[in-house]
Amino acid sequence: MALPIYASPLERLWHYVYLVLCGLIFFFLIAPILVIIPLSFNAEPYFTFTQKMLTFDPEGYSTRWYENLLTFGMLEPGAARDGNWWSDVWQNAAWVKAAKNSVIIGFFSTILATSLGTLAALGLSRPEMPYQKAIMAILISPMIVPIIITATGLFFFYSATGLANSYLGVVLAHATLGIPFVIITVTATLSGFDRSLLRASANLGAGPVRTFFKVQLPLITPGVVSGALFAFVTSFDEVVVVLFIGSHEQQTIPRQMWNGIREQISPSILAVATLLVIISIALLTTVELLRRRSERLRGMSPT
């Protein structure tokens, strides 16, 4: 953003003040997320930068909190690190168990949300869809309704139907929460979709199924995948519903974190948080690449 040459000195001054302000706001956005990364390598159990850390003394840093993630909950944390030790980690370490649960629940709820959501988005984006707005409003509502209300409703419903304290219950609930994201991203992709391609395909003799798989799906795949990633993150990050309807069997990473934070924020929590930030960066990059690919495919803005 260049200053126009006719800018007055006051305007010039304001321009730089403005840039500094924006810099500070970006700092406010990003610093809290990044600050936990170095702190998770703190050799001391404190949440501040020790003198040794500030002088980059290697002694001030350690990976003990990451190791703690593996050993916490193990039967024999002190044993020799051979195959048995690792199988102990795999079977008993609390955080590893939580990670397994998070991935399993996230995977199945994503599959469910994405398949149902994509199908519905295809219907919703057809011009002949009846009650389009009202139905859309209902399908997006899980994103808008306060999570505590959703969790409360599910608690009673699942207790009465026997779905409470089961993986199936949590998967269904997380799928419901992920659906709005799938709907929004897929309909957004479809809104840029050129429907004459469908007619062209039909003209060339393809049936509706073949048209869908050969013409429509390849073009909307980026949108579907970003929707799926959103749905996965929603499940991967969700704690309130799991707290209400899951038992100790369905201990997920956020739930384990929630317990940890409420009792004591040990630096182990920061180690988990750091790992989660890295996962978010990976997911964000994927979504950004997909978005650009989708725009290229549809011949939109060439960024």
Add this chain to the structure above:
Amino acid sequence: MADTAAQMQTGIAGALRTPDGRPLKQALAQAERRARIRAFLLVLPLLAFVLLTFIIPIGQMLSRSVLNDTFSANMPALTQWFSENPDAEPNEAAFEALVTDLRAARENRTQGAVGTRINYEVPGTRSLFTSTARRVDGLEPPFREAVLDVDKGWERRDLWAAMRSAAKPVTLNFYQAAVDRKITPDGQFARADEQNRIYVTLFMRTFVLSIVITGLCLILGFPVAHLLAVLPMRKASLLLILVLLPFWTSLLVRTTSWMVLLQGQGVINNTLVGLGILGDDNRLAMMYNQTGTIIAMTHILLPFMILPLYSVMKTIPPSYARAARSLGATSWTTFRRIYVPQTVPGIGAGAILVFILAVGYYITPALVGGATGTLISNQIAFHMLSSLNWSLAAALAAMLLAAVLVLYWVYDRIVGIDNMKLG
């Protein structure tokens, strides 16, 4: 018959027919209907799924706010006395019914549940039920004197008014409680005692804090969105990542970060003390109060303000501002009169979205809010998980949900749900 009418009305069009001999208009209508059904069938599985796993459970939960049969189910004799004597003062027959019910309640161990139900209406009366039930087996007629001998509290008229009210399984009592009303000794409704007046305050606090957070998000989000909109695409998309990363980062992670930053021995306080700006004894209390809730929630919701603002600002052509300047407007006037009005749709979209999300927040206030920084969601959770007053939780939830749905409707009118964007 309908065919003939259609043919007569449409004249020439009616003469056009499809190869199999049907009128074209009819065939078209049928094809359109089929297309509509096909479109609807695609949506149907998901709609059924959402109805079953979301709408019905919530509806069922909300019905608890008006349905509560704890009293009528466990105190049948007294319930019957109330329905047979709509206006009578409690007489010997009423006390006899009370004793009958308390004996049965002691047998079934339900006196605690009944007492808890009445205690919601008249605080401090649960122990009346439990302690009287413990001695109920030894009571002899006349029951009125016998019961009053056990506890004088049974004379209270507000207690009898509350029992009469609770004997109806369909009740609005919990909504009255949710707006701080109580039953007076003459059976009327009035404002609750000052020490029990909390929900109106809490709703107000939730709305005020949400407005403050929305305002802060707007103040912080506006310049950033503007910068992103006017920068060249390549630079803008790099900076946009700084906005999207928090958006993709786990809520618990962000809340944890703020706890690490804000606590008494946290990064901010330690830095300020280390730099000599603060004395070691005057560390700032930024957590376990409203300040903590406001700071953390502003950070967490800021991307929801920036993204809609940015998408609107991107479409504003710079030529209007240039025209205004060339017509002699100062840069401030141009900004105020030309630029800001064009961003209003973005401001509306962002502000409503942030506000809707803020009024329903639970996790962050629970962790950093302490006693003064918690919101209505936390109180709903409290009644769900701790006090187990599920009907009151449902009533509070219904009121919160109503507010959110009104905002959702406004959002749909102003922005359109189908225009919601994620990154």
Add this chain to the structure above:
Amino acid sequence: MKKTLILTTALTGLAFAASAQEVTVMSWGGAYTKSQVEAYHKPFTAETGIKVNSVDADNPATPIKAQVEAGNITVDVADIELADAVRLCDEGLLEVIDHSALPPAPDGTPATEDFLPAGMVSDCAVPSIVWSTIVAYNTNNVQGTPTTLADFFDTTAFPGKRGARKDPTALLEMALVADGVPADQVYDTLGTDAGVDRAFAKLDTIKSDIVWWEAGAQPPQLLADGEVVMTTAYNGRIFNAQVTENQPFGIIWDGQILDFDLFVIPKGAPNKEEALKFISFATDTQRLADQAAWISYGPARKSSAPFVGLFNDGKTEMGPHMPTAPENLKTALANDFEFWADRKVELTERFNAWLLQ
């Protein structure tokens, strides 16, 4: 050798999975749960082959009540306070446990006579420990040495934040004691409206300085982090932080409030048989004494006392750290379970309204 050990553990692990016998025990988390895992769960599994799932809650009485009322019970055994045990038993939410079927003391004294009589008032519960709510302080951060409950409420002489459990039990009593009510009149005073007002008025004087905690593991953490200089706490948690983490904590025994923790079985528990087995195993003379090697809570059986010795570090004598040590009992107050069983719901409601004002 170690390999064979691991192998056998793995094999027995498989055997458990095959028999699928298990029992889910809900307790208070942190150092206390750890003491139970070491003293009860591990030996129980080794002896019976029944797997023990350990689950934590801030106060197990609340979730089990919610579970039974919602008809969705996952917990087989819960560890709860005496007043809650009496209250939930009155409400029909707990299974009745036959006290005479519990194992006798080594000398043959029947269980009904061996347990401390004050803990045996509910036929739904079996007492395990005597514990107390105390005030603890961090010697590094507090100015001077607080010695009485009045000091906890005196922010002029002892400036700094206070921690307190977000619950009226024990706190209201402490407020009255600090306000000058003699210990033997505390519950009579609290039984009147004026007495309750007086307790809240005393709490009002430090309300703005209080950081509220809910889980028992929080107070030692708040003290260690310097978030508060003094806090109410469960005595065993403070002891463990003193001894195992060398934290510079002190305990004010003045006005400590004694209570029992008891094992109960929620009505409709999925593994009731195993739950009963677990409770009789865990509350025998030796196990109760073993637990005292992991945390400073007194066993609820008279016959366990001679077996209480050193902490698991092998050098700390447990006796003086117990809430029941004669030195600590001088001004102690025993929790009046009848008062709290009747009044807890009402006073909790008042307390929460007060919190939000």
